[in-house]
Amino acid sequence: MEKIFTIIIFIGIALSVLAESLSGKKLYQQNCMVCHADDGSGAMSDLSERKRLFSVSESQLVERIKKGIQVNSSPISMSPKGGNPDLADGELLKILKYLKNIVQRVNLL
Numbered sequence: 001m002e003k004i005f006t007i008i009i010f011i012g013i014a015l016s017v018l019a020e021s022l023s024g025k026k027l028y029q030q031n032c033m034v035c036h037a038d039d040g041s042g043a044m045s046d047l048s049e050r051k052r053l054f055s056v057s058e059s060q061l062v063e064r065i066k067k068g069i070q071v072n073s074s075p076i077s078m079s080p081k082g083g084n085p086d087l088a089d090g091e092l093l094k095i096l097k098y099l100k101n102i103v104q105r106v107n108l109l
């Protein structure tokens with residue numbers, strides 16, 4: 001009996017981790033992919049080789065995403081939260097984790 005409970009709890013944890021990363025993916029696709037492509041390599045600004053994503057804290061990056069980003073070298077700017085003011089901090093963090101994940105995968109290839 002105990003074993004069954006352990007298995008059920010384990011499956012529950014696995015599912016919630018999966019749901020978490022899926023929602024990061026969906027939010028990324030809805031709000032960020034238009035500029036950053038499906039792998040962070042958007043034509044405007046290639047994030048896929050950006051060490052910053054891993055050397056700066058996640059909360060600092062979330063703050064940057066919230067403020068919006070304008071760099072001289074880029075012809076377009078990023079509006080606050082990619083243009084969706086409804087995104088909460090927790091959602092931005094999920095998106096950021098997803099983005100770091102795909103960017104890391106690109107670099108491994």
Ligand code: HEC
Nearest residue numbers: 031032035045052064065069071074076077078081082095
């Ligand atoms: C309108 C196009 C556009 C959208 C939509 C957009 N971005 Fe950006 N993003 C940019 C541009 C332009 C830059 C700056 C590029 C550069 O540094 O060369 C940038 C830079 C970034 C950076 C790098 C920050 C740094 O400090 O180096 C991150 C992280 C980022 N965006 C995340 C996101 C996330 C997450 C979303 C969705 C919520 C998003 N972006 C939506 C255009 C966009």
